[in-house]
Amino acid sequence: MTHQRLKAALRGSELPAVARHLMLTLLTYCEDDTLVLAAADSPSVTELAEDTGLNRSTVRRHLAALDDDGWLTRQHPDRRAARARGLVIAYVLQVPEGTDVPGFDSAGAGEDVPEPPAERGTEHRWGRTMRHERGPVHPVHGAQDANHGAQSTVQGAQNATRGAQRAPVLRERENLSLIPSQPTTAVGLIARALDVAEDEASRVLQLIREECRPRSELGFVRTIIANGDVASFGHRIREASAAAAYEGPTHQFRDPDGTGHCADCALPATSPRHRSPAPAALRLVR
Numbered sequence: 001m002t003h004q005r006l007k008a009a010l011r012g013s014e015l016p017a018v019a020r021h022l023m024l025t026l027l028t029y030c031e032d033d034t035l036v037l038a039a040a041d042s043p044s045v046t047e048l049a050e051d052t053g054l055n056r057s058t059v060r061r062h063l064a065a066l067d068d069d070g071w072l073t074r075q076h077p078d079r080r081a082a083r084a085r086g087l088v089i090a091y092v093l094q095v096p097e098g099t100d101v102p103g104f105d106s107a108g109a110g111e112d113v114p115e116p117p118a119e120r121g122t123e124h125r126w127g128r129t130m131r132h133e134r135g136p137v138h139p140v141h142g143a144q145d146a147n148h149g150a151q152s153t154v155q156g157a158q159n160a161t162r163g164a165q166r167a168p169v170l171r172e173r174e175n176l177s178l179i180p181s182q183p184t185t186a187v188g189l190i191a192r193a194l195d196v197a198e199d200e201a202s203r204v205l206q207l208i209r210e211e212c213r214p215r216s217e218l219g220f221v222r223t224i225i226a227n228g229d230v231a232s233f234g235h236r237i238r239e240a241s242a243a244a245a246y247e248g249p250t251h252q253f254r255d256p257d258g259t260g261h262c263a264d265c266a267l268p269a270t271s272p273r274h275r276s277p278a279p280a281a282l283r284l285v286r
Contacts, residue, residue: 003027005104006035007226009095012102015071018054019062021223023071025051026091028189028222039075039090051219070096186221193225194234200241204233243272250274 006027010020025048030037045063049056066072075090095101183189191201205221214220224230253274254263261268 003030003032003035005101006093006095008103009099009101013099015066015069016062018052018058019066019071021052022048022054022059022062023066023093024226025219025222026072026093028226030093035093037091037093039088042088042090044088050216051222053216053219070094186218189218189221189225190230190234193230196234200234200237203237204230207233207237239270243270248273 007024010023013020015023026037026043027035029041029043043051045056045059048054048059052059054062063072063074067074072094073092075092183192186205187198187201190196190204191198194201194204196204205217208214208221208224209217212220221230224233250273251262251264253269255261255269256263262271262274265271265273267273
């Protein structure tokens, strides 16, 4: 299972925006080739609250609902390990059983896709009430509801079995320290995402600060890394570096026809040949 498949499933799901944001934040802690997050590398509830801008009770409520719906499996450490090694909850992110992900799953590929369980007239776990019109229940509809309820019970048992099967794998990864530690600073996260040195990552972070002014800097950086927007900031810093290294003649950019290219040299406005004031963060490269 890839990160791309999980992101596609989240985009097509009916999860609340807060729950999707929480899942994407957890995904930034995972290595590129795995959705397993060992306890040694997992964020605490407090860290998740800081990263997402939510309060702790909201984070706990949505984690429990995501676990119930099969989007993740949580492995709680015993109290002795938690006290001795400071371990927190381990996570396995996953797409719920039977979820059709466009572009990744296809009908008739040897995978049975059960219908989602119906919840008629009950309190939904996300805080919304599922209502239906009053009236007599048709016998066929009643049988269908019973069938859906049985499918939901089977699916819950399957999720519990998968969690029990993954528990030894999580413990082995913790004991052998097979999963490398994740960066804990905004500069470190940017450097890892763009594969650049920390001095260039610092200039990218400065540009983000000037233009976006995020309230929670670390949480904002994790979000733009998850959705890919951090690449545009890195591209602008690299363009500014190339302009700073240019020592040839310059002239004022003119584009009277609105073509996006200079009327004198036919180069775009971003060319180092053109004199133009740069944001403070871009001037740092000089």
